Amino acid sequence: MPVFTEDDLHLVNALQIAPRAPWSRVAAALGVDAATATRRWRRLTSEGLAWTTAYAPEYSLFALVQLACRPDRIEQLSTAVCALPAVYSVERTTGRYQLELWVAAGDLNALDGFVTRSLSTLAGVVEARTSVGVNVYADGSDWRAGSLDKYERAALGDSDQPAVRSSDPGRFSDRRLVAALAEDARRSVVDLASDTGMSATSVRRRLTEMTRAGRLILRAEMSRQAAGWPILVTYRLRVPPADLDRFGTTTTKWSAVRVCVPMLGGETNLLLVAWLPTMAESLRLESAIVRAFPQAEIRERDLSVATLKRVGRVLDGYGRAINFVPVTVE
Incomplete structure (x- = not known):
């Protein structure tokens, strides 16, 4: 399994901060020339170790659907759900539910139809449990590898603030632009204009x-295994409603926390995903949660044994991108 060099991690960190920054600006922040930065990125992407993507959160509600599966059907079900465009991320986990699916749906009615007709009827599915995201304190687009110093980050325009998210309805042309960027967020304005039928000037304006x-x-993504975070743990917590905002703003500053989302459905009301270098770090994270929020209860903890898909990218056992399934809203 390839392992990231320090330079590799710096490059991914730079593109996490500024996914479409010109190579000249990326290179200047890293202290290399543009040709070197470009060459390193091409190597990482060609090996499936890193990539960029784009999506519009306003176009759908997002849900977590957990599937309990017959043991002899887990592999076939894994393949089947990864092929579904509305299922944008998939984890195979320990615990009662072997598959965790993040689903994009237009509304609750569409989500219900997708779960009951497309997921629950798959051969080998024993049980399905659905919860819906209320808002987002942090997701993968906010997470940083943290390898660059403050001066390098400043050179890339990092504000250290979570991404702003809007729920305003979008234009049809916006959706075409999002689709054109989905597989590679660094595509040129000329290519985007050709795909969308917009002028280059319009593309630049709309992107801004x-x-x-x-x-x-x-967002820029990478193989977490190659980069040094082989452990992914998903926690489902019960947090007093009055403490939710404070919990979200506090824990999302912790380097281990990748996702923090209030959820509706079931006995828990918050989902937290952590990327960790070792399993032992999960115990330290839980201790930190208990110390900071003694009233919060960790009701469930699931260890990911394999990340099968992340925001449309189908991954192999080492977290390398091997295919892309464009995400569509159910």
Whole structure:
């Protein structure tokens, strides 16, 4: 399994901060020339170790659907759900539910139909449990590898603030632009204009408007195994409602916390995902939660044995991208 060098991690960290920054700006922040930065990124992407993507959070509600599966059907079900465009991320986990699916749906009615007709009827599914995200304190687009110093981050324009997200309805042209960026958020303005039928000037203007308004989320991703975070743990907590905002703003500053989302459905009301270097770090994280929020209860903890899909990218056992399934809203 390839392992990231320090330079690799710096490069991914730079693109997490500024996914569409010109190579000249990225290179200047890293202290290399543009040709070197470009060459390193091409190597990482060609090996499936890193990539960029884009999506518009305003176009759908997001839900976590957990599937309990017959043991002899888990592999087949894993393949089947990864092929579904509305299922944008998939984890295979320990615990009662072997598959955790993040689903994009237009509304609750569409989500219900997708779960009951497309998921629950798959051969080998024993049980399905659904919860719906209320808002987002942090997701993968907010998480940083943390390898760059404050001066390097400043050179890339990092504000250390979570991404702004909007729920305003979008334009049809915006959706075409999002689709054109989904597989590679660094595509050129010329290519985007050709795909969308917009002028290059319009593409530049819409990109600026949408990203500033939080209507377009750009992110750089990587193989967490190669980068040094082989452990992924998902926690479901019961947090007193009055403490939810404080919990979200506090824990999302912790380097281990990748996702923090209030959820509706079931006995828990908050989901937290952590990327960790070792299993022992999960105990330290739980201790930190208990110390900071003694009234919060960790009701469930699931260890990911394999990340099968992340925001449309199908991954192999080492977290390398091997295919892309464009995400569509159910």
